Amino acid sequence: MIHERDGKDATFLNGLNATVTRIHLAGQPRLWLIKIILVKCPNLVELQLIPSQIRELKGESLKLLQQRKIKITAGHFKPQSSGHQAAPTSSYLKEQRFMMELSERQNALFKELLALNFEHALMAQRYFCLDGKSRESLVAICSAYSISTISNISAKIRALLYYLDRSFKCSKTSVRIARTLEQRVAKARDQKRKKQDMLNNLVYPKYSPKSLRPRCRFIIDSFNNGSIERLQTLYPLGYEVLKNRYHPNNEVGNRFTSMAVVAKTMGYSRQGIGLIERKACAILKAELT
Known part of the structure; x- marks a missing residue:
């Protein structure tokens, strides 16, 4: 194994000779x-780089290696310490046990993050086998989320642990x-609350009987959860009528237009x-049941 910082060291140069056929470059x-x-x-036949540096091999460097027909591979000099699949450490087992034995409050917080698609929770779910699948290495998670370094993944997972339990010791980066x-969760909660307040304070059409209000609520909910889009194929005219009458997601807000x-x-x-309108609602209800 060699490192770029050793490149101009005389000892390093003496170690390179015609007998070397494979090199792992750590830098x-x-x-x-x-x-x-x-x-x-x-006589070099293979040059191995760490996965995060494969993308840095380009231009003239790559051209020189290709001209010599040198095989370029991705890997680690010590896979057991690189995030590749290896025997679980005691710290990993401790963290996994914590995630599997969350309190009611902590479990609610974790499920909230999953529902909001926060990658911190999604990464932890994969890393600690919380979804019932086999454990994935940090390298595999790096690749899945297009993150360059393992340290970034590790920092986010430990940030999640700190978010759930402040007693977890982690780096300043993870705390940040x-x-x-x-802050992001608080903002998402606020947006959700405002949306719910809007639904709870619907301004119904003037002089409309209370018997029509369940239909109004059903249509607004259909716009909010996206199920109304099915009408575009099933009944395009009905979709246009509902869209013009109930004004989803525009400046009119939650106020209706009269028939x-x-x-x-x-x-x-x-x-x-x-x-x-009645036919469109009937078609949509039949489709959803």
């Missing part, structure tokens, strides 16, 4: 270092990530709009 594949290796090791996570106005806009009678 960045800099051009000057690649040139030294190729000159000193004419945990505090940012708290008379919608009828005049779309060129139908008021009774016709009412029939289309």
Whole structure:
């Protein structure tokens, strides 16, 4: 194994000779270092780089290696300490046991993060086998989330542990990530609360009987959860009527447009709009049941 910082060391240069056929490069594949290796090791057949540095091998460095037909692989000099699958350490088992024995409050917080698709929770779920699947290495998780270094993954997972239990000892980086996570969760909760408040304070059409309010609620909920989109294929006219009448996600907010106005806009009678609306609701309910 060699490291880029040893590149100009005389001892390092003496270790490179014609008998060397395989080299593991722990640092960045800099051009000057690649040139030294190729000159000193004419019989080199394989150059191994750590996974995070594979993408850094480009340009003239890559061209020189390809001209010599040298095999380029990704790997670690000591896989057991690199995040690859290995025997679980005592600290890993302790953290895994904690995640599997969360208190009611902690479990609620963790499920909330999963529901909000926070990658901290999703990574921990995969790393600690909380989804019933086999454990994934940090390297595999790095690849899945397109994160360059294992330390970033580890910091986010430990930030999650600190978020759930402040007694966990972790780095300053993890503490900072945990505090940012708290702010993001608080913001998401606030947005969810505002959305719920809007639904709880619907301004129903003027003079509309209370018997129509369940239908109004059903239509608004369908817009919010996305199920209304099925009507675009099943009943396009009904979708347009509901969209014009209930104004989802626009400046009108949660206020409705009367059937008379919608009828005049779309060129139908008021009774016709009412029939289309009822038919659209019936089709949507049948599709959802």
